[in-house]
Amino acid sequence: MAFPGLQHVAVTVSDLERSTRWYAALFDAEPVLDEDEEGGRFHHTVFALDGGQLFGLHTHQGRESGDAFDEERTGLDHVGFAVGSVEDLRQWESRLDELGIAHGGVKSAGYGHGLSFRDPDNIALELFAGA
Incomplete structure (x- = not known):
């Protein structure tokens, strides 16, 4: 069985409003979804990209670390x-x-x-x- 392709990527952001404006300008598109997750643990704003992929922006109800992204830390590069x-x-x-x-x-x-x-x-x- 072949391993499936990526369907979506979600990144945690520090300021959802600022990031939504920034990505909307970059993608030249508005989000297709902007809601609290069913369990209430996070809020996500999602953009639909060509090819059927989704790109999400997440906030975690104030539980974000506040640290700046660093590709040298274990996790996303x-x-x-x-x-x-x-x-x-x-x-x-x-x-x-x-x-x-x-x-x-x-x-x-x-x-x-x-x-x-x-x-x-x-x-x-x-x-x-x-x-």
Whole structure:
């Protein structure tokens, strides 16, 4: 049996309103869901992305640590989004510039090309085109 692909990613944010505005601008879309989880342990705001994947923003009713994201701590290193080509990355580079989002420019390696940037909580994000 093949292992299934990713269906969604959810990240914990420190300020849901700020992050929702930021991701809505980045995705050029509004959330499809914004509600408290059934058990009341967290609130989630969810965006639908191309390909059927979901991207969620979570708050945990004030129980968040308040620590800034750090990819060197055990856990998430970064979230990568697939794009088709280096040309697509160049278009995204311009879009990030338009949005005022700092980034590291398009970087190339033998396995592909990436464009890295961070969200308001310093969560590492990458747009990636395979080689």
